[in-house]
Amino acid sequence: MTKKERVLAVFHNKKVDYVPAGFWFHYNADDTVQETIDEHLKLYRETGMDLIKIMQDYMYPVEGNITCADDWYHISVKDTSSEEFKKMSDVIHGIRKEAGNDVLIFQTMYGPTKAASIAFGDDVLMKYAKESPKAVKAGLEILAEGLQKWARAFLEDGADGIYYSAQFSENGRFTKEQWEDLVKPFDLMILNVADTMSDRYNILHICGEPEYEFHTSIDWFTDYPADIVNWSVKDNGYPLKKGRAVFQKAILGGMDNKGNIAKGPKESIADEVHGILDAFGSLGIMIGADCTVQGENIRLDYIKTAVDAAHNYKK
Template identity: 30%
Template sequence: MSKRQLVLDAFNNKPVERVPVGFWFHFADSGEFTEGLRNPDIIRKNIEGHKKFVAKFRPDFVKIMSDGFFEYPNPVLFNIESPEKLLDLKPIGPEHPWIEKQVGLVRTLTDSFGDEVLTFYNIFAPATYFKMLYEKTGNRDKVLADLTMQNKDAVKHALNTIAEDLSTLARRVITEGKADGIYLSVQNVQDSRITPELYNEVIAPSELIVLETANRHSENNILHICGYEGSRNDLNLYVHYNAKVINWAVNVEGISLAEGKKLFGGRAVIGGFDNRPGGVLHSGSKEEIEALTEKLIREAGKTGIILGADCTVPGDIDLKRLDWVRNKAKDLSSQL
């Protein structure tokens, strides 16, 4: 069975000959994440990193990283003097270099290995792109929450405008870039003032705009509920999001793969391993990694399960550790 078919069967809760695995990490340095438009070498670095990883590890599928494109380049957002200024925001448009170059990145990589494995392009939620513009403030979530408290309609307009550009990006990376879908990364606003009710009113609509567009062009899209650096999420906010596969931070939220699969109505799930430095995957022995692999599969079964991590794994991880997971999953799958 091809790896493409193996993963598609897992996505669709069909029997599989082995439980597939999926891990990913950055190919650029953190200081380069926003600099792709200003420094084309970062895009080339990202492309070459993916190609080397695929050649060496032969992954079951690939999440294509958007390293270099973390900054949504809409100048209206760079200096917000008042929340009302957000009402002036307009889309950057479908032919902006920020969109064009991401489509080119994806097409280059799918041309290289898209016939072998399924590919999914990373797209952050509108609120995440908004927050990343205020990374240097040291409390980007507070900035978004403050603005929401002052003028929630202006914030909703801004996020929906960003969503229009992200919808264009999602459509084009699938139809022109030939990705099999997107990996949409969402996250609760890490500020208690943004209640579930306020999240559903102001934040969620923009996320659903992007997801609904992706779903019109591919039925295989992944929802990632990001627990990066310990960020906590109310998973119940996302149970109605129409994504084929769900990935969340099992080790941050304390919700197992088996529990999450039930919460999301039996849909396929990805994860199980802690992605953080010092965790079993990054630093444990072969025996510890194999034991955790077995525990995860015995708890969750092998139908509609893809073993992976809570989020992006450290870039210095030894690829043999990922192979230990895959090989143990293969051995167990033949026994169960």
């Protein structure tokens, strides 16, 4: 099997020749296009993992300023002719040229709510979400319409899918009713782009913020269009087998992103991978971490140890 065939088999809960794996971490947002390409390819080649996830380490170019509720009606995100988009597009093209067509490439995207939080500050977003939800909703819809175009352009430029970081379901941030009004519709606008295109895919990553101790409402996302789902097992006490039963989809993850994969030793990394697969089985799973690998001086040999442990797993 090629890496692409192997991962697609996992998406469809079919047998694979060996369990695939994928890990990622953040880069310097100021890296040039070529530096960004080189860093991603170094991770991919030196670890032997089975897909390439392009990190979203640049802020979306959101335009506008929030000083009152009415300002939410006048924000926007630059379109796909912008320099900011072109940089990301050039990265996709460069990685595809070097990696070839036998591996799936996913472009990371954050949702409109996260884009607004980064652009204006989380405290500003939450203040107006509670005081003027109608205005905030209008602004988020504007951003979602713009990011829909980004998603489609990423896919047309050579990405096989979107790795979507779905946020803002943290316990204590919004009620489910508020979340369904202000967050979910705009997540779906982005996710539906790949879902309605042939041979394009969604990886759903359910992510929490540190000020909420990364606790998220996993069950709120069960009807999101995704081919494989990832969340923080350690932070939510939500086992992989429970997620498989609830989502009825393939699963990515299982490893503590701040634990053995970041700190070692290699024997513990391999043991953790084997323990995950002993408990879950080897069908419909791709080994990965709860989130991006965290810590100083991340070691590619540690990541390779986890990838090799997945590839060499025998029940």
